[in-house]
Amino acid sequence: MICNLKNTNHFLKTKISFTPETAIILGTGLSELADSVENPIIVPYSEIPGFSVSTAPSHKGRLVFGYISNHPVVVMQGRLHYYEGYTMEQITYPIRVFKQLGVKNLIVTNASGSLNEKMYPGSLVVLNDHINFMGTNPLIGKNMDEFGERFPSLHEPYNRHFVELANSIAAEHSIEVFNGTYAAVTGPSLETRAECIMFQRLGADLVGMSTVPETIVAVHSGINVLGISSVTNYGNIFHSSSHSQEEIRKNAGIAQKNLLTIIKEFLYRLHLEDEKCQ
Numbered sequence: 001m002i003c004n005l006k007n008t009n010h011f012l013k014t015k016i017s018f019t020p021e022t023a024i025i026l027g028t029g030l031s032e033l034a035d036s037v038e039n040p041i042i043v044p045y046s047e048i049p050g051f052s053v054s055t056a057p058s059h060k061g062r063l064v065f066g067y068i069s070n071h072p073v074v075v076m077q078g079r080l081h082y083y084e085g086y087t088m089e090q091i092t093y094p095i096r097v098f099k100q101l102g103v104k105n106l107i108v109t110n111a112s113g114s115l116n117e118k119m120y121p122g123s124l125v126v127l128n129d130h131i132n133f134m135g136t137n138p139l140i141g142k143n144m145d146e147f148g149e150r151f152p153s154l155h156e157p158y159n160r161h162f163v164e165l166a167n168s169i170a171a172e173h174s175i176e177v178f179n180g181t182y183a184a185v186t187g188p189s190l191e192t193r194a195e196c197i198m199f200q201r202l203g204a205d206l207v208g209m210s211t212v213p214e215t216i217v218a219v220h221s222g223i224n225v226l227g228i229s230s231v232t233n234y235g236n237i238f239h240s241s242s243h244s245q246e247e248i249r250k251n252a253g254i255a256q257k258n259l260l261t262i263i264k265e266f267l268y269r270l271h272l273e274d275e276k277c278q
Contacts, residue, residue, distance in 0.1 A: 027110035069268035122254035127227030180205030184212035230255035
């Protein structure tokens with residue numbers, strides 16, 4: 001992998017003249033957030049050596065480099081999923097790339113189903129923990145010592161300061177947000193009622209098919225993580241209707257405006273914090 005990473009980073013560094021400090025991964029229905037990037041440099045995944053191509057609906061599959069709130073960023077406009085047939089190494093490869101590019105922070109977003117009746121479709125949940133129910137772990141295999149130790153601690157996968165900052169920003173803008181635990185499954189089939197009940201009893205508020213692999217590798221790489229879920233539907237605990245991708249994208253779109261407000265202000269606050277440290 002190291003050889004591939006060198007080739008990928010050499011290619012990307014020919015495209016940009018700055019160091020992105022924060023990476024943002026956009027989940028289902030949230031792709032339009034990339035339009036907020038100023039002075040964008042767009043690089044399709046298909047052109048990047050070592051990158052896989054996103055096949056999920058509404059995932060455009062490109063990196064967008066630029067600035068949001070004067071903060072240098074790289075945005076993944078579409079992620080890679082385990083259910084697409086990719087390995088965990090392929091799914092999390094972009095995180096390793098970002099680390100070598102100089103990224104210090106990761107904002108990972110997703111569309112999720114709610115297992116908590118208070119967390120309604122269209123609302124936002126700032127993640128404070130997760131449950132890995134994907135049956136595997138992206139760190140299995142030889143440890144990449146140049147990134148992190150063999151047994152990284154996940155006692156705080158989502159940076160506490162980032163969680164508090166996101167909550168504070170939401171309150172200042174009168175945006176209702178919740179805090180909760182996200183359970184990750186492989187998909188692509190949506191969860192049964194019995195599975196939803198099980199996850200709820202295990203302590204999960206949300207369920208989805210992403211986020212956890214990227215978070216684990218980010219923590220292993222020493223990258224600070226903020227996770228935000230857009231609730232797109234209630235789990236089958238609360239109803240017996242079938243779900244549709246149209247419903248999921250619609251509710252993600254409802255949440256998108258508030259998510260953008262939080263991310264923009266969050267990046268502005270990071271920019272101010274960086275200036276104080278200089």
